Amino acid sequence: KDYQDILTESHGKVGLITLNRPKALNALSSHLFHEVNNALEKFDDDTNISAIVITGNERAFAAGADIKEMMEKSFAEVYKTSFLGHWGKINDIRKPIIAAVNGFALGGGCELAMSCDIIYAGEKAVFGQPEIKLGVIPGAGGTQRLVRAVGKSKAMEIILSGRNFSAQEAERWGLVSKVLPVDKVLDEAIRLGQEIAGLSQPSIQAAKESINRAFELSLREGCHFERKLFYSLFALKDKKEGMEAFVKKREPKWTDE
Numbered sequence: 137k138d139y140q141d142i143l144t145e146s147h148g149k150v151g152l153i154t155l156n157r158p159k160a161l162n163a164l165s166s167h168l169f170h171e172v173n174n175a176l177e178k179f180d181d182d183t184n185i186s187a188i189v190i191t192g193n194e195r196a197f198a199a200g201a202d203i204k205e206m207m208e209k210s211f212a213e214v215y216k217t218s219f220l221g222h223w224g225k226i227n228d229i230r231k232p233i234i235a236a237v238n239g240f241a242l243g244g245g246c247e248l249a250m251s252c253d254i255i256y257a258g259e260k261a262v263f264g265q266p267e268i269k270l271g272v273i274p275g276a277g278g279t280q281r282l283v284r285a286v287g288k289s290k291a292m293e294i295i296l297s298g299r300n301f302s303a304q305e306a307e308r309w310g311l312v313s314k315v316l317p318v319d320k321v322l323d324e325a326i327r328l329g330q331e332i333a334g335l336s337q338p339s340i341q342a343a344k345e346s347i348n349r350a351f352e353l354s355l356r357e358g359c360h361f362e363r364k365l366f367y368s369l370f371a372l373k374d375k376k377e378g379m380e381a382f383v384k385k386r387e388p389k390w391t392d393e
């Protein structure tokens with residue numbers, strides 16, 4: 137399928153989505169975001185794909201939701217049409233999603249990165265939630281995900297001042313898992329995707345599901361959920377294969393069953 141504002145390709149079992157509105161610094165128009173959702177769902181349903189990478193270009197991952205699109209919209213319009221409703225789709229994707237961030241990841245761009253499962257950032261990446269400077273607040277999970285990632289004081293400082301923060305700060309605070317040279321970010325994200333793709337996929341999916349429950353459940357309920365999933369993986373051939381391979385000191389051959 138041809139898209140206008142994104143590019144898609146596969147690298148082995150890794151599906152790559154490249155945001156591609158360079159002249160607008162990849163501003164996330166509704167049109168672009170619908171294309172991202174469509175590509176995510178296609179990769180999620182594609183049995184040849186086991187992990188997904190989302191990236192932009194060296195200047196911008198994405199400089200936010202499209203301000204020009206939002207400028208004329210009224211409350212009634214955004215409310216009645218559930219303007220940002222489609223931003224939640226990414227949370228239903230079962231396969232791991234890695235954000236490979238270079239350049240600006242601002243507003244909705246930062247929120248998109250935080251909606252991914254893992255963030256790799258280039259040394260010069262710039263994150264921020266500058267919505268306050270536009271007279272609004274983050275609207276795609278920024279106030280919720282940033283505080284869970286970096287804690288209250290930093291989230292308050294960032295969102296209330298609208299100041300940007302660096303890749304190095306993001307890594308120190310635990311928002312980003314690795315900072316890499318600009319030209320290595322995408323390669324390393326794809327390499328990580330391939331590493332994940334080389335493992336038993338039902339366990340990968342279960343691990344992602346269980347980690348995400350940590351944001352929703354109490355510790356007791358979360359551990360209970362994890363335990364049930366752990367038990368359920370004993371129904372898989374891959375569990376037998378993985379443990380047998382360890383004991384016999386050989387490489388496991390996963391069948392994803």
Ligand code: HXC
Nearest residue numbers: 159160161163199200201202203204242243244266275276
């Ligand atoms: C629409 C945008 C845009 C955006 C940049 N552009 N960001 N268009 N929406 N979010 C456009 C500019 O208008 C300009 O178009 C072109 O991209 C290049 O941008 P410049 O500003 O000329 O580049 P530069 O001077 O290098 O400054 C880069 C920048 C700045 C610091 C990133 O563009 C900027 O501050 N952008 C807005 C960042 C922001 O406020 N993001 C939050 C958006 S609100 P022309 O036509 O002039 O060439 C948001 C709400 C989230 O995300 C709610 C949930 C989704």
